[in-house]
Amino acid sequence: MSQIIVPQAFNKETADAVVIGGGIVGAATAFWLSKAGLRVILVEKRDGLSSLTTAASAECFRTQFTEKAMADLALPSVEMFENFKNIVGLSDIDIGITQKGYLFVTDDPETVPDLERAIKQYDLLGVPGSELITGDDLHKRFPFLAPGALAASFNNRDGWISTHETTYGFAKGSKNARFFIRTLVTGLNTDGDGICGVETDKGTIHTRMVVNCAGPYAKIIGKMAGIDLPFSTVRRQKAFIKTSSKNVPSNAPFTVDLNNHGYWRPEAGGVLCAWVDPEERETAPSDEPATDWDFAAESIHRASRLNPFFENIAEELKADDIDVSAGFYVYTPDDKPVIGPCDEVKGLHLNCGYWCGVMMAPGAGKRVADIATGKMDDKDNPLRYSRFKEGDFEKGDTFLK
Ligand SMILES: Cc1cc2nc3c(=O)[nH]c(=O)nc-3n(C[C@H](O)[C@H](O)[C@H](O)COP(=O)(O)OP(=O)(O)OC[C@H]3O[C@@H](n4cnc5c(N)ncnc54)[C@H](O)[C@@H]3O)c2cc1C
Numbered sequence: 232m233s234q235i236i237v238p239q240a241f242n243k244e245t246a247d248a249v250v251i252g253g254g255i256v257g258a259a260t261a262f263w264l265s266k267a268g269l270r271v272i273l274v275e276k277r278d279g280l281s282s283l284t285t286a287a288s289a290e291c292f293r294t295q296f297t298e299k300a301m302a303d304l305a306l307p308s309v310e311m312f313e314n315f316k317n318i319v320g321l322s323d324i325d326i327g328i329t330q331k332g333y334l335f336v337t338d339d340p341e342t343v344p345d346l347e348r349a350i351k352q353y354d355l356l357g358v359p360g361s362e363l364i365t366g367d368d369l370h371k372r373f374p375f376l377a378p379g380a381l382a383a384s385f386n387n388r389d390g391w392i393s394t395h396e397t398t399y400g401f402a403k404g405s406k407n408a409r410f411f412i413r414t415l416v417t418g419l420n421t422d423g424d425g426i427c428g429v430e431t432d433k434g435t436i437h438t439r440m441v442v443n444c445a446g447p448y449a450k451i452i453g454k455m456a457g458i459d460l461p462f463s464t465v466r467r468q469k470a471f472i473k474t475s476s477k478n479v480p481s482n483a484p485f486t487v488d489l490n491n492h493g494y495w496r497p498e499a500g501g502v503l504c505a506w507v508d509p510e511e512r513e514t515a516p517s518d519e520p521a522t523d524w525d526f527a528a529e530s531i532h533r534a535s536r537l538n539p540f541f542e543n544i545a546e547e548l549k550a551d552d553i554d555v556s557a558g559f560y561v562y563t564p565d566d567k568p569v570i571g572p573c574d575e576v577k578g579l580h581l582n583c584g585y586w587c588g589v590m591m592a593p594g595a596g597k598r599v600a601d602i603a604t605g606k607m608d609d610k611d612n613p614l615r616y617s618r619f620k621e622g623d624f625e626k627g628d629t630f631l632k
Contacts, residue, residue, distance in 0.1 A: 233265070233405040236278070237413045241434040246272040248440040248603070249429045251416050253454055254279040255394055256445035256588045257598030258401035261408045262319065264442070266313070267600045270527070271408040272436055274429065276415040281398035283518065284446045285589065287558030289469055289496065289503055291485050292590035293333045293389040295361055298627040300567055300613040304594045306358065311593035312392055314353040315419045319404025326397045332484035334390035335630050336537055338379040339490050346384045346489075349630070375480040377537045391496065394589055418456040425577025426456070430463040442580040442599055447516030447559035449583035456576045460569070461619060462584050463513040464559040466520050470527040471498060471503035473552040478540040486538060489630060493533030495541075501552070502544070504530040520557040527553045543556065558588035565624040569596050571602045581616055
């Protein structure tokens with residue numbers, strides 16, 4: 232069983248691997264490295280795990296990716312969510328998996344061919360169970376949609392989880408791993424053989440392997456090792472709206488309006504809704520990003536277009552019923568994460584650059600461990616860091632990123 236501790240000052244800690252960052256990505260990485268037999272220390276500066284971007288997320292996962300590199304990571308991750316108790320070896324963990332699907336909807340005839348193309352691509356990539364649903368069938372199955380909705384792609388296997396339980400499940404299921412909270416990484420040490428230690432505000436940890444899972448701070452951790460990761464951090468917000476309105480379809484899937492970047496899903500006691508603003512500028516990461524006073528109203532307005540029951544919610548809404556939170560998406564030049572060793576600094580591994588880290592964390596953590604222990608060759612890893620130097624990447628065309 233792992234230990235989650237606030238360490239006293241130390242001077243002689245050693246580990247086979249140090250994972251920086253205690254979000255869902257770091258916890259999954261620590262789990263898989265410890266399962267591979269490594270002695271792991273995870274270092275998290277905050278008071279607990281799963282408390283920064285992971286806590287700000289909408290907690291959703293999906294299989295519907297049109298890019299092979301992403302589908303190949305998403306599919307095993309979903310499988311791990313489905314079999315979580317067995318994977319982590321804990322019978323009393325409940326990650327609250329809810330599989331009501333992802334529904335990408337359009338009311339614009341010009342977008343329908345995009346959906347048709349996406350469905351064909353899912354089939355080609357071996358993503359099972361995606362359907363194109365149109366016309367009356369769409370309204371019969373999802374009667375909450377506005378009459379103008381024309382078509383949607385749907386996969387019933389997609390859904391959401393409790394990220395808190397999942398992160399702590401990975402941590403508790405890790406054998407031979409220690410989780411140091413309230414411990415800030417301040418530097419990385421190198422010698423002629425690459426990484427040799429991690430400096431923290433509690434002392435130095437001697438190690439030959441570091442995995443950068445620092446979420447929005449991954450670029451700053453990269454700089455500590457002298458590398459300039461090509462990442463940009465963009466603030467993203469979401470609104471929880473408390474409502475007991477009978478009009479909310481509590482069985483609805485995660486529903487995305489393909490034409491206005493809005494999305495929503497049912498949540499205990501209300502709904503989550505948000506929109507991904509394509510004009511939002513890159514900003515420096517912070518632990519307490521500000522939220523916009525009008526974000527909830529704008530999200531409700533966007534959701535109402537294809538989900539008219541939101542109009543009823545808006546009519547009855549009180550300020551106390553609204554809770555807006557924010558975190559950061561991290562974008563890379565091809566909008567895909569970076570996983571595996573950094574060829575420029577021996578011993579430095581990466582598992583960062585996510586706008587979708589929740590849904591990819593289980594598979595990505597395993598991939599880090601598989602490459603580190605020689606089970607997978609980094610050359611066969613399409614998400615390797617060196618792809619940017621090699622020019623072996625292209626921007627993806629997946630919906631809602
Ligand atoms: C509004 C919103 C909605 C989202 N919805 C989804 C969704 O539905 N599905 C999905 O897959 N993704 C979603 N995302 C993205 C997702 O939340 C992130 O990709 C994911 O949480 C990243 O996890 P992480 O562990 O890499 O990062 P984090 O959770 O940010 O963890 C990184 C940790 O590193 C720690 N750290 C950083 N620097 C240091 C240091 N120097 N020393 C010690 N510790 C350090 C931080 O304190 C932090 O706890 C959403 C994001 C937002 C903002």
